[in-house]
Amino acid sequence: MEINATQHPMDKYLRADRIPHIWCPGCGLGIVLNAFLRAIDELKIDLDKLAVVSGIGCTGRIAGYINTDSYHTTHGRAIPFATGLKLANPEMKVVVISGDGDLFAIGGNHFIHAARRNIDITVIGVNNYNYGMTGGQLGPTTPLGARTTTSPYGNIEHPFNLCHVAHAAGAVYVARWTVLHAVRLKNSIKEALQKKGFSFIEVIAACPTTYGRRNKMPDALDEMRFYREHSVIKHGIDPAEANIEIGKEIIVGKFVDIEKPTFNDAVEELKRKVKKK
Amino acid sequence: MERSEIKFWNGSIAVAEGALAAGCRFFAGYPITPASDIAEYMALRLPQEGGVFIQMEDEIASIAALIGASWGGAKAMTSTSGPGFSLMQENVGLAAITETPLVIAEVQRAGPSTGMPTLVGQGDVMQTRWGSHGDYETIVISPSSPQESFDLIIRAFNLAELYRVPVIFLTDECVAHMYERVVVPPKEEIEAVERLKPNVPPEEYMPFKPINDIAPMATAGMGYKVHVTGLTHNEKGYPMTTSPEVQEWMVRHICDKIRRNEYKMRDIEEYRMEDAEIAVVAFGIVGRSAKAAVKMARRHRIKAGLIRLKTIWPFPESYFESLADDIKKFIVAEINYGQVKLEVERSVHGKASVELLPKFGGAVHQPSEIYEKIKEVKNGN
Numbered sequence: 233m234e235i236n237a238t239q240h241p242m243d244k245y246l247r248a249d250r251i252p253h254i255w256c257p258g259c260g261l262g263i264v265l266n267a268f269l270r271a272i273d274e275l276k277i278d279l280d281k282l283a284v285v286s287g288i289g290c291t292g293r294i295a296g297y298i299n300t301d302s303y304h305t306t307h308g309r310a311i312p313f314a315t316g317l318k319l320a321n322p323e324m325k326v327v328v329i330s331g332d333g334d335l336f337a338i339g340g341n342h343f344i345h346a347a348r349r350n351i352d353i354t355v356i357g358v359n360n361y362n363y364g365m366t367g368g369q370l371g372p373t374t375p376l377g378a379r380t381t382t383s384p385y386g387n388i389e390h391p392f393n394l395c396h397v398a399h400a401a402g403a404v405y406v407a408r409w410t411v412l413h414a415v416r417l418k419n420s421i422k423e424a425l426q427k428k429g430f431s432f433i434e435v436i437a438a439c440p441t442t443y444g445r446r447n448k449m450p451d452a453l454d455e456m457r458f459y460r461e462h463s464v465i466k467h468g469i470d471p472a473e474a475n476i477e478i479g480k481e482i483i484v485g486k487f488v489d490i491e492k493p494t495f496n497d498a499v500e501e502l503k504r505k506v507k508k509k
Numbered sequence: 510m511e512r513s514e515i516k517f518w519n520g521s522i523a524v525a526e527g528a529l530a531a532g533c534r535f536f537a538g539y540p541i542t543p544a545s546d547i548a549e550y551m552a553l554r555l556p557q558e559g560g561v562f563i564q565m566e567d568e569i570a571s572i573a574a575l576i577g578a579s580w581g582g583a584k585a586m587t588s589t590s591g592p593g594f595s596l597m598q599e600n601v602g603l604a605a606i607t608e609t610p611l612v613i614a615e616v617q618r619a620g621p622s623t624g625m626p627t628l629v630g631q632g633d634v635m636q637t638r639w640g641s642h643g644d645y646e647t648i649v650i651s652p653s654s655p656q657e658s659f660d661l662i663i664r665a666f667n668l669a670e671l672y673r674v675p676v677i678f679l680t681d682e683c684v685a686h687m688y689e690r691v692v693v694p695p696k697e698e699i700e701a702v703e704r705l706k707p708n709v710p711p712e713e714y715m716p717f718k719p720i721n722d723i724a725p726m727a728t729a730g731m732g733y734k735v736h737v738t739g740l741t742h743n744e745k746g747y748p749m750t751t752s753p754e755v756q757e758w759m760v761r762h763i764c765d766k767i768r769r770n771e772y773k774m775r776d777i778e779e780y781r782m783e784d785a786e787i788a789v790v791a792f793g794i795v796g797r798s799a800k801a802a803v804k805m806a807r808r809h810r811i812k813a814g815l816i817r818l819k820t821i822w823p824f825p826e827s828y829f830e831s832l833a834d835d836i837k838k839f840i841v842a843e844i845n846y847g848q849v850k851l852e853v854e855r856s857v858h859g860k861a862s863v864e865l866l867p868k869f870g871g872a873v874h875q876p877s878e879i880y881e882k883i884k885e886v887k888n889g890n
């Protein structure tokens with residue numbers, strides 16, 4: 233059967249020759265990608281001056297689908313790569329899109345230090361509570377008690393509250409949304425992209441294949457329904473109060489939006505000050 | 510016309526100034542003895558030259574930042590020592606597979622592990638070649654003096670740009686701390702190679718399709734919208750993770766672009782080799798003791814010569830192979846328990862004897878020790 237597909241409005245931002253993507257049916261990553269593309273579309277960002285950097289994992293594949301300069305690095309190292317890229321080429325808008333394990337376990341050290349320095353990049357961290365690509369292992373954000381392949385009796389570790397980590401480390405913009413909040417997520421990405429300094433958006437995303445089915449949400453719609461019934465928007469609250477626990481409400485919203493000099497500005501200023509005549 | 514300047518520099522300053530002269534404008538590093546001097550000097554000098562210095566949170570971050578900066582269009586360098594270099598290995602592999610030019614100044618101390626942080630070693634030779642997983646090639650250059658630290662770091666940057674490859678500048682604690690006269694030629698006499706850029710429209714551009722061994726490199730913001738991945742990829746840069754054919758093509762390419770051109774990178778100092786019967790092979794700081802030892806031997810009418818490797822990898826196999834037609838006795842003096850020795854042995858194909866004169870770290874061979882070994886080998890003991 234011949235499918236007569238019409239053009240999707242976001243097609244121009246995708247590498248058509250790389251589609252179809254590798255993600256499972258019901259995966260939240262498509263919504264994240266879509267929200268990101270709509271954000272750059274609405275902001276009319278010059279695609280030649282946009283770089284997307286990813287680490288490893290299901291989310292890490294996002295870089296490969298977007299038609300910009302795109303860099304798929306090693307596990308955990310997207311942020312230091314992005315740091316080098318942005319410092320060497322300040323004209324570029326540099327966005328890191330990666331998963332919770334990549335950014336906060338193996339790459340956790342890089343995350344906190346980039347936030348501390350206030351490197352002028354945007355980080356979109358997709359949190360699906362587990363390592364999807366490798367088969368559903370326990371991650372740094374897996375809620376207490378949740379079942380994964382490496383916590384078969386239920387998780388006994390305390391998870392990170394990513395927004396709290398980002399805030400404590402010094403990020404100037406911190407927000408959390410679920411993939412149910414597609415429009416709010418897109419608007420938040422727009423804000424973050426226009427923000428000078430280290431901005432962070434956590435996106436809670438469904439992973440029915442490896443997380444959902446072990447945690448009584450085998451269908452993607454189960455997770456979406458859960459987000460609808462359990463998320464509450466609380467803008468401006470202290471992210472420390474937005475922990476994620478099984479069965480409890482998910483607090484979403486924009487938590488932090490402050491101004492602070494960036495590392496990049498400081499570097500330019502230093503160059504001007506000490507330049508050899 | 511400007512004249513050469515005479516400086517009194519140690520090997521670390523010479524590396525840093527040489528890097529700046531080569532066009533290095535990005536440095537990311539993490540403190541480690543005995544390599545911190547290079548980072549400190551770069552922190553001072555780079556902003557003056559309009560460049561960027563950043564101290565990262567660890568060595569993995571440092572090399573990741575270098576790869577990012579290189580794709581951002583900058584010539585980039587870091588400095589480290591053995592333990593830090595061990596941490597970098599993951600991204601050495603990323604630089605190799607993504608064909609990213611960058612330079613790592615590795616100031617060797619004695620290992621393994623924390624070993625002897627303040628004292629000399631040469632035990633990282635094999636790590637520079639085989640440190641990351643999988644098949645790849647690097648270029649490794651080793652200086653014996655501050656002057657060579659200046660001259661050869663420029664060569665290191667040029668080779669990195671020319672071959673799109675990570676180059677390791679394998680110096681050591683002694684050369685890095687030693688002060689000597691350094692002649693700095695006028696700017697216009699310093700040749701700094703710039704990387705090849707594409708000149709085709711974006712839709713025709715293949716970021717990993719070699720033209721005469723090397724693909725032109727489009728960096729961020731040039732409008733080519735390149736996809737770069739650490740996965741096995743085709744000429745377009747797209748992941749091809751289930752094709753043994755693409756894997757073969759890619760691995761052959763990243764290895765053969767170096768192997769095929771070994772003779773162009775070959776850099777060897779020969780001293781009294783014209784009629785030598787015994788050849789002492791050395792590199793880095795040991796090259797100097799070895800030269801003194803050869804002089805001693807010659808005073809005692811022993812026909813000894815020196816082969817000092819300035820380029821260690823790719824290893825000059827064919828050079829040693831043909832040399833072994835005439836020279837039957839090789840001594841390899843190095844501050845490790847036998848690394849370059851293995852390569853010499855492999856290269857002579859059994860046509861000559863190869864003996865190791867090791868030091869284990871913390872001290873350099875005395876010329877007299879090498880001389881004694883020459884006598885011993887001559888007398889056939």
Ligand code: SF4
Pocket residue numbers: 254255256258259260261290291360364365438439440441442443
């Ligand atoms: S494993 Fe989970 S995160 Fe990965 S593609 Fe499938 S649903 Fe998405």
